[in-house]
Amino acid sequence: MGDRLPLRAERRRRTEGRILDAARALFAEVGYERATVRAIAKAAGIDPALVMQYFGSKQALFQEAVRMAPEPDPGLGxxxxxxxxxxxxxxxxxxxxxxxxxxxxxxxxxxxxxxxxxxxxxxxxxxxxxxxxxxxxxxxxxxxxxxxxxxxxxxxxxxxxxxxxxxxxxxxxxxxxxxxxxxxxxxx
Amino acid sequence: MGDRLPLRAERRRRTEGRILDAARALFAEVGYERATVRAIAKAAGIDPALVMQYFGSKQALFQEAVRMAPEPDPGLGxxxxxxxxxxxxxxxxxxxxxxxxxxxxxxxxxxxxxxxxxxxxxxxxxxxxxxxxxxxxxxxxxxxxxxxxxxxxxxxxxxxxxxxxxxxxxxxxxxxxxxxxxxxxxxx
DNA sequence: TATTTCACTCAACAGGCGTTGACTCAACGA
DNA sequence: TCGTTGAGTCAACGCCTGTTGAGTGAAATA
Structure with missing residues (x-):
C-alpha cells in the first residue's frame, strides 16, 4: 500500500527520525550541555559518529531538533x-x-x-x-x-x-x- | 577603627569573599555547567586549586554561593x-x-x-x-x-x-x- | 556478475573539565 | 629567634567531551 521507497533512502529517513526524537527527548529532559552526543546516539541505537555524519555538529543537531513550523496555526493567530x-x-x-x-x-x-x-x-x-x-x-x-x-x-x-x-x-x-x-x- | 584581625584570618576571609562573589557572578551569568572552576578562580584572581581547598568541590561552592538568609524579611512576610x-x-x-x-x-x-x-x-x-x-x-x-x-x-x-x-x-x-x-x- | 555507492561502525584524537598532592614562603606562637 | 602553621601556587592526574578518518559490508547500479 505505501509507496516503496528505495531501501536505502527509507533507512536513512528512519534513522534520522530516531536521532531527532532521541535528541529532542534528551534536550528536553536534561538540557543542551548534559545531553551528550554519546547519550543521544545510544538512545537512538546507533554510533555517536553517525550523529555527526547526519547533522554535522551537536549544535546543528540542536537547531534541527528545536526547529518548528513557524507557528502550526492551530495555536493562536x-x-x-x-x-x-x-x-x-x-x-x-x-x-x-x-x-x-x-x-x-x-x-x-x-x-x-x-x-x-x-x-x-x-x-x-x-x-x-x-x-x-x-x-x-x-x-x-x-x-x-x-x-x-x-x-x-x-x-x-x-x-x-x-x-x-x-x-x-x-x-x-x-x-x-x-x-x-x-x-x-x-x-x- | 575596625577591630584588627590577625592578618591571616583577615586574608582568608577576604579571599573567600572574592571567590564567592566571582562564583555568584559567573553562575548568574552563564549557569552552573559553563561557569568553570578555572574561570571563577581567574575572576577571583587566585589559583583554581585554592577554590577546592576552600569549598571542597564545585558543587559545594555552588550551594554556598546560592545559599541565602532564609528570607531577609524586608521582602514579604x-x-x-x-x-x-x-x-x-x-x-x-x-x-x-x-x-x-x-x-x-x-x-x-x-x-x-x-x-x-x-x-x-x-x-x-x-x-x-x-x-x-x-x-x-x-x-x-x-x-x-x-x-x-x-x-x-x-x-x-x-x-x-x-x-x-x-x-x-x-x-x-x-x-x-x-x-x-x-x-x-x-x-x- | 562486477563495480560503485553509502549507511554505519570502530578506534582514536585533542581539548577542557573537576580534582589532587607536593611544594613555597610569609605570618604566627613559643 | 626558631620551628610550626597555613594561604597560596604549580604541575599533573583521569575522565569525559565533541569530533574525525579509515574501514566494512550490504544495497544500488551497470
Missing amino acids: AEELVEGLLGTLDLKLGDLPQSSLAMLRSMLTHPEAAVSAREALGAQIDRLAAAIPGEDARLRAALVTMIMVGVTVGHQLLELDELRGVPQEEVARLLRPSLRALTGPEVS | AEELVEGLLGTLDLKLGDLPQSSLAMLRSMLTHPEAAVSAREALGAQIDRLAAAIPGEDARLRAALVTMIMVGVTVGHQLLELDELRGVPQEEVARLLRPSLRALTGPEVS
Whole structure:
C-alpha cells in the first residue's frame, strides 16, 4: 500500500527520525550541555559518529531538533485575537511538543537556545501585541508571554508539587482573569 | 577603627569573599555547567586549586554561593499579606541578589539548583498561600510565584527587548491587577 | 556478475573539565 | 629567634567531551 521507497533512502529517513526524537527527548529532559552526543546516539541505537555524519555538529543537531513550523496555526493567530491564547490556554499549558520543551529547558544556559527562545517568544509577543489595544501593547504582550512561560516552567520543567497533577483546565480557569487584566476585555 | 584581625584570618576571609562573589557572578551569568572552576578562580584572581581547598568541590561552592538568609524579611512576610508582594513588587523585579539569579539561571539544567529552586519557591508559595483565602490557595500562590519567575526570567535572564529598559514601576503597575486577580482583593 | 555507492561502525584524537598532592614562603606562637 | 602553621601556587592526574578518518559490508547500479 505505501509507496516503496528505495531501501536505502527509507533507512536513512528512519534513522534520522530516531536521532531527532532521541535528541529532542534528551534536550528536553536534561538540557543542551548534559545531553551528550554519546547519550543521544545510544538512545537512538546507533554510533555517536553517525550523529555527526547526519547533522554535522551537536549544535546543528540542536537547531534541527528545536526547529518548528513557524507557528502550526492551530495555536493562536492574530485573527483569533487574544481569545486565541485564552481559548487554547490549556493546550498551551499541557501539550507542548518536545521541541519546545527542549528549547525552554536550555534557554537560560545555552546561548544558541537563548537566541531561539528570544525569536520564538518575540514572534509570540508580536502576534499578541497586534491584538492588544493601547499604548503599551508590546509590553503587555511580553508580560502575558512570560506569564505563560513561568507557569509552564513550574509545571513542565521544575515540576512543582503545587502544579503537578492539577488538571490543565483548572490552571487555565485560574489564570484567565490575570491574562485578561493585561490584554484588556476583548472578546467574550 | 575596625577591630584588627590577625592578618591571616583577615586574608582568608577576604579571599573567600572574592571567590564567592566571582562564583555568584559567573553562575548568574552563564549557569552552573559553563561557569568553570578555572574561570571563577581567574575572576577571583587566585589559583583554581585554592577554590577546592576552600569549598571542597564545585558543587559545594555552588550551594554556598546560592545559599541565602532564609528570607531577609524586608521582602514579604505573612503578616504583610499579599500586599507584601505587591508593595515590593518592583524591588522583587529589579534588585534580585546575584545568588538568586545564579539559582534561577541554573535551575532548569542543574539538578541541585533545581532542588534549591523548588525549596525556595516552595517557601515563597507557603508564605503566599497563608495569605490567600479560599480552597485553592496553594495553587493560586504557586501561579503568582511562577508569574513572578516568568517575568524575572524574561527581564533579567533572557533580557527580552520588550522588557529591557522598562522602569520597574511600570512593570509592577501593569502586573498588579493580574496578581490581584489571583490573590483576591485583600488590602488597599 | 562486477563495480560503485553509502549507511554505519570502530578506534582514536585533542581539548577542557573537576580534582589532587607536593611544594613555597610569609605570618604566627613559643 | 626558631620551628610550626597555613594561604597560596604549580604541575599533573583521569575522565569525559565533541569530533574525525579509515574501514566494512550490504544495497544500488551497470
